[in-house]
Amino acid sequence: MQIRGLIKQAVAPAIAIICAGTIAHLQSAQVTAAEQQADQEITKAEALREEAQYKTNMALAQKLPSSGFDNLIANWAFLNVVQYFGDDEARSKTGYTVTPEFFEVVVNRDPLFLDMYSYLSSMVTLYGGQPQKSVAMLEQGLAEIPEAMKPEAYFLWQAKAADELLFLGQPQAARQSYEQAANWAGRSSKPGLRKVAQRSRQTAEFLATNPDSRQAQVSSWSNILMSAVDQRTQQFASSQIEALGGRVSVNDDGLMSVQLPSESEQEQRQQ
Template sequence: MLMSRQSIVTPLVVVSCMLGIAFMQFPRLQKLLNSRQYIPLATLEKELQQEKVRLDLLKQTPSFGYDNLMANWVYLNFLQYFGDDEIRERTGYSLSPEYFDIILKHDPRFLEAYIALSTSTSLYAGVPERSIALMSESLKSLSPHVPEKSYYIWRYKGIDELLFLGDAKASESSFLMAANWASQYEDEESKFVAFTSQKTAEFLSRNPNSIYAQIATWGMILTNPVDEKTRKRAIDAIEKLGGQVVINPDGTSSIKLPPQD
């Protein structure tokens, strides 16, 4: 009977803690994000500061063993935050890494979170060093098969290092790790990732300032399941580098490289 009570009480404690923190600060932000009327920037900044306080508190909140629950719940909070384009255009995306600091702390195996981390933190918040640091720390807890196809995390890290930090050497190392981890799988998708990652690393080794490598890396972003505004940013970046994104008759896209690297 004692064990039964504990099994019931513990999750209730976890949920109560999470809801308690949310109710302290989140309702006003929720109301704000759902509003489409004009709100003074000072008010928006005040509300976001309150959300920052809530996230800081969540970083210190124990999960009592329910890490996946905490990670999923905070990820849903992030999606709501990131998806409000109207508000984000006025206030920016500075809280993005704060969400993922919590998410990946509780569940570094949350593979789907990493592409959102890279996009929101490197591309939109403009702090790729935070994205890379969070991925680097989480990778210490992972292996080629934990989680399945975790090699993608090395790819995301390599993309951020090359495109947003201009660190070709670090990017080369990340793509080599992606190739190594992907080569341990037998499916066609993994074989393709292993091949392209290896070739990207070799290309960076020979020509670390290659425009072709940058275009190809932006192209990797296009192959991921990203939102439309991220897709547009990637296409714009490719075009600024002299490349061209061509939409094929079957709906797929390909990239036409400039005449010279």
């Protein structure tokens, strides 16, 4: 046992160095490629090669041993996400085929990296066109959230509910997810989270009485709007809210608010 322990102690630093070195090499290669293409239009062939390289990098990230470097690998993968999503020219030629792999790497390596969930779930659903994969990754992450973090992680349930209601046609699954969001947010004594719990519970009630509720749909798009970190997603969510009869307003401080459609407006739109 002592020999095995000594071997483990000797090997662990080497593995850590290899992991860090591999990540640094991959990141350097991507930055160099991006710099070379910055001043010239990228061809479709080049964009597809870059897309394939992202896939290869994420496959490698899945295989790297952790050795205490899981957070580093997750952060590196998320930086890749930001770079990938920000390259509009390349994505116009390739689509967003690697988004599920990004989400999978980050959740597998650091499921408590809460800030990444809203970004990646909307990216996989809205741009990657795979809401079922988004739900699977959210479920995996939810299973790892410790009790102490649950009040702050309520929005994972809201993201799951939005996928279920708006993209998968599962209003009752969405209702259950909103109920869970209300339960988690309601555990906090913070007034803001209490309001979140109230709104989530209200949305669940809308779905319990009317699975086709426009109020519930607008509420789901509102969650996407409020958690969006890019203007494109914000604009798309706003257009969906307004198409459903909701109203988006911005105050003098730049804070957005959403007004749900009334029952009478919903009835008129259904006639």
